[in-house]
């Protein structure tokens with residue numbers, strides 16, 4: 140008897156789940172695979188991280204650019220359709236991020252990347268001046284100094300053996316971002332075993348793992364696993380370091396009797412603590428920021444500004460390894476700027492003269508966008524470019540596959556910097572830094588750092604191919620499971 144009741148209950152649950160999915164599917168005109176009761180289409184996405192981007196592509200192609208899929212009963216729309224992506228990114232009210240951003244909240248709280256509504260709007264407005272070129276110029280000597288340390292580390296490895304450049308560049312990028320955002324150095328390149336460096340790695344790894352693995356994602360499960368203790372330990376290190384830096388700078392400002400930014404915030408911030416000073420001294424809605432809000436913003440910029448530029452640089456070095464001709468063109472451009480004095484640091488305006496390097500960076504970020512996917516929550520029924528998007532949908536916006544679409548780019552898998560030369564393309568076909576109100580606030584910072592670092596590398600080394608393609612996976616950033624390997628030869 141009990142068996143019969145269990146069986147009937149099971150059938151009823153399956154039937155209800157199926158009916159509810161079928162009813163839900165009618166809310167959107169974006170087609171997708173038929174979901175199964177209970178699991179939806181979860182089985183299609185339960186793949187290795189290196190398969191994930193391929194599965195997305197297959198679904199997008201099969202269903203005409205965008206596909207609706209269900210993870211259990213949750214509705215997702217995957218899209219690589221540039222018209223739909225443009226409509227979402229330029230909207231002034233579809234600004235909420237997706238569920239997966241929750242996994243970095245223990246570290247970043249409600250900083251600029253993860254916040255929404257009025258908090259995001261107010262902070263975006265007051266943080267924008269921090270990326271004015273007046274302030275960015277403060278960071279140039281930092282990037283140059285760390286670029287030279289990187290060069291020396293690479294010189295020691297330029298012995299004909301393959302080098303996985305990702306972890307080496309990551310330490311340089313960490314030094315760049317801590318010195319410019321916090322105003323202090325953690326010397327990651329010299330002390331890669333430091334507990335701060337390790338804690339950054341642990342947090343990035345845990346957040347990525349939760350994004351990929353739906354079984355460890357929910358808090359109720361995650362909190363029972365040993366990862367939780369690792370996360371707590373890493374957070375303790377990261378948050379206390381940030382708080383220490385904030386308190387020290389607050390004390391310095393107090394001792395110098397500086398209490399506000401002065402009449403011209405951009406000019407008044409010409410010092411190496413520019414970013415922190417803005418957070419400590421600016422007022423939002425007539426009030427100074429709380430210590431916790433400052434901490435969240437500093438951590439957000441530390442996080443967003445380190446792995447992203449690392450990936451951007453490492454994949455660019457990889458692309459160059461397969462294209463000697465492109466390296467030589469960059470080298471010629473460098474010679475035209477520096478003459479024979481390769482030891483000299485570039486000026487801000489010389490960075491602008493590196494026009495060909497700009498094209499190279501743009502093309503490598505097209506093929507290997509550091510942030511391959513982003514999410515958006517649709518919080519009202521909306522029709523965009525002929526797609527009916529019901530309230531409650533999570534959009535998965537697939538920059539990676541869009542930027543490799545043969546309808547947008549001729550021979551899309553070829554690395555050809557000149558394709559960006561004189562052609563006026565639709566700007567929404569290249570979205571490495573996203574677009575619209577929630578685009579990357581650090582874009583100019585990143586491009587400046589990338590140019591300084593690549594200039595240092597190409598001036599000093601020939602980059603040779605190792606012959607192993609990166610096995611790409613989408614985590615928080617575009618990762619390669621087998622590293623990013625090249626061979627270096629000193630020039």
Ligand code: HEM
Pocket residue numbers: 236251252253263439440443444445447448451508509510513514570571572573576577578579580581582584585
């Ligand atoms: C090659 C390097 C970089 C790439 C490709 C990149 C890409 C992106 C993308 C695609 C977004 C949109 C994310 C989303 O909508 O969820 C974003 C947002 C953001 N980026 Fe970057 N980024 C880079 C470097 C940086 C740097 C160096 C910083 C800071 C120093 C930074 C700070 C931020 C912040 C704070 C946001 C959130 C903006 C908001 O929501 O208002 N990024 N970035």
